[in-house]
Amino acid sequence: MENLKAVSIKKLSATFDGNGKHLQVLNNVNFSIKNGSFTSIIGPSGCGKSTLFRLISGLPTKDSCKIDGKIRIYGKKPLTACSDKDIGLILQTPTLLEWRNVAQNMKLPLEIMGYSSDNSNKKVKNLLKLLELEEFEKYRPSELSGGMQQKVSIGRALAYNPELLLMDEPFCALDEINRRRMNNEIINIWEKTKKTILFITHSIEEAVYLSQKVIILTNKPSTIHKIINIDLPYPRSEEQDSSKYFKYIKEVRGCLDEASH
Amino acid sequence: MLISKRPTGLFFLVNMKKQIKNILITITIIVIMLILWELLITHFHIPKRIAPKPSDLIDFIQKEFFTSHSTKYQTILTKSLYSLKDALIGFTLALIIGSGLGILLSQNKTIYSLLFPFLFLTQLIPIPALAPVLAAILGYGYSTKILLIVLFTIFPIIITMRNTILNIPENYKQLLHTYTQKPIILFKYLILPSLVPPLLSIMKIICSASIVATIITELPLSVKGGIGKDIYNSFNNQIIARVWVSVILISLISLIFFKLLSYLEKYINTKYKYGKFKSC
C-alpha cells in the first residue's frame, strides 16, 4: 500500500472533437503523486488545468472529449475511486447550499453516502473543531465571508475522510491577507490529517508557499514542462524572507515564462 | 497546434430539417386528434349545445368566410383583429408607461412605498369589478377600455423593471462613476442595456395578458367591434360553433403574437448579446 501512488498519470491525452472543432487540450501528460504529499499544478491561463482536474476527479466531461492514456487513483479508475470515497473535491467557488447552515452543509456528503445520523453529527463536530469553526456552526452561508465559506467547503470535503484532496484554485477569489491566512490553514490541516493534496493554482507564490512539488504545464496542447521540487521546511511563513525561497520563486517564474511560449 | 474549424452551412441546414420534421409530426397528431374527436362525438351522440363536432366547426367556417355577407357584417376575423389592435395599443402604452415608472420608482424607496398599494390594487381588483367604476367616471367609451387594459398589464412591468435596476451590481455603477458624474451617462450605458433582456421576456408574458384584458373589457362595455362581445353574445345565444371557432381564432392570433415576440427576443439576444451581469 505504501508503494501505491496516490495519483498516477501515464501518457494522458485529451482532445475535444466534434461540432466542427478539433482541439487538443492535453498531450502526453505523465506524472505521479506520492501518498501524503502536497503537490501544486501551475500553468498559463486556459492551458487545460480544469480539464486535467475534471479527468482526475472522475467528473463527466463533454461528450466530444476523447481521452487516451491511463489515470489511476490508488490503483483504481477515477470513477471507482470516487465511489470508494477516496476523493474530496474543493472547487473555485464554495458552492454551499444557502438553505443549510454550516453544520448541515458539512453533513451533505455524509447524508448522501448513508452514514448514520449520530455518526455524521460526531464527524461534523470534530471537523468544526479542526477548522476552528465551532462558533459558526449555526450560521448560514450568506452570513459568512468568502474565506469562511471556503473553509466550510474544505470541511465538507473532509467529512467522509477521503485520502486525496483535489483543490481547484480554491482561494483565487480572496484578498492577499485572507489568502495567506487560508494557505496557512490548509498547511495546518494537511499536517494534522496527513492527506494527499493536489492543488491547482495560477499563483506562483502560492505554489511555492504551499507545496513540496510544483508541476508546470505548457500551453495547449499541454504537457509537463518541468517538475520542481521545493525543498523548504514547514511552516513556510518563517522561510518567506530567505534567499532560497526567492530562488524557487524565480525558478518557477522562469519555467512558467518558458512554458507560455 | 490548434486546429479549429468553423461550422459550415450544412450545419444550419440540419437544424432546419429537424424543425420541419417537428412541424409535420405536430400536424399529423392534430389531424388524428380531429378525426378521433369527430368519431367520439358522433358515436356517443353528445348534444350540439355541449360540444360541437369538427364538421360543425368546418361548416361554420365555410359560412362565415366563404359566403358573401351584407356590407355591414363583420366576420370574426375582423373582430379579432380589431381586438388585437386595441390589445396592441394597450400593450405598447403599458410598456412605455410601465418602464418609465419602473425606472423612476427604482430611484426612491419612499415614493415606491407610497405608490405601491395603488399599483397592487390595479392588479387585485378584477376588470369586471373595476370597469363600472371607471366607466362611471370616463364614460363607456374607448378610453376606458384602453385604460383598463393598461391597468391590468402595467404592474408586472413596473416591478420587473424596478427589480432589474435595483439588482445591477454595485461594481458596474462604481466603474461608470469613475468616468463621469452625469446620471444621464449611467442611464445610457448601464441602465438601458440592462433593461433589454427583462423587457423582452416580460413582453412575452404581457402579450397574452393584454389580449385577455381586451376580451374581458369588451364584455361589460358596450364597445362595438370586439371579439369579446361576440363570444359573449354567441355564448348567450348558444351558437356553440361560433364560440369555439372564435376562441380558437383568438388563441391562434395570441400564439402568433407570442411567437413573433420570441423570435424578436432570440434575434436581439444573438445580435446584441445583452447577457446577464456577473457580480464579483
Added chain:
Amino acid sequence: MKQVIKKNKSLLLSTLSILSFLFLWELALSTWDVSRTVLIKPSVIIRTCIEDFDIISKEMIYTITEIIPGWIIGNLLGFLIALCIYRLFKLSKVLTSVSVLINSVPLIALAAIMGGIMGTNKDEKILLISLIIFFPMFITTLHQLITIDDGHKDLLNSYSATPNEILLKILLPKSLPAIVNIIKVSIITAIFTAITSEFFGGYGGIGIFILSKKGLFNLPLVWASIFFIAIFGTIFYFSVEFLQKKLIPWQEN
C-alpha cells in the same frame, strides 16, 4: 418603538398612503360636491359595506369557495405533475416549451367553452381556475428542476449521488423560492379568473352581483363589492407572503 417603525417602514408608508388617499377623497367630495352619482364618498361606501354586509359577504363567500379550491388544486397538480414528468419521462424540455405556448393563449376565453360543456355551476369555475393556474406552476417547477448549478452538479457527482437524492437534497430546496413566489402570484390570477368567469353565467358570486348592480343608481354597492374583493385579496396575498418569509428565511429581497 422607533425600531419597530424602522423595520416596517415601507409597510407603514403604504398603509399611510392608502389612508390619506381615502381621507383626501372624502374631503374633496365633501368640499366640492361633484355630481354624487358619478363619484361616491368613502363614507358612503363604508356605510353601504356595513348596511349591506350580509348580502355582499354572502356573494363574496360564494366566490371564495370557488377561488380557494381552484387555487389549491391548480398549484398542487402543477407541482406534482411537473415532478412526475421530471422523474419519469425525458420529455421535460419539450413539455416546457409546449406549456409555455399553451400559457400564452387567453385561457380565460375557455370560460365560454367550458360554460357550454359543463354548465355554469361551481365545479366548472373551480376547474377553470385550476386549469389557468396549473400552467404557470407547471412551467416554473419543471424549469427549476431542469436547471442545476454546475458546481452543485460536480459535487453531487463526486459523492455518487442517485437522481432521487439530487432531487431531494438540491433541486427541491433550490426551487422552493420560485415555487412559493408563483403560488403567491397565482392568488391574483385565481381571484381574477373566478370573478371574470362569472360573467359567463353562474349561480352566485360577487362577479354576478356586480354585473347586476352596475346601473348608476347602485354604484355604492359596486364600490362596496370592490372594497370586499380588495380586502380579501390583500389579506390572502399578504398572509402567503408572511408564510413565505417564514418558510424561506434564506431568501434575500
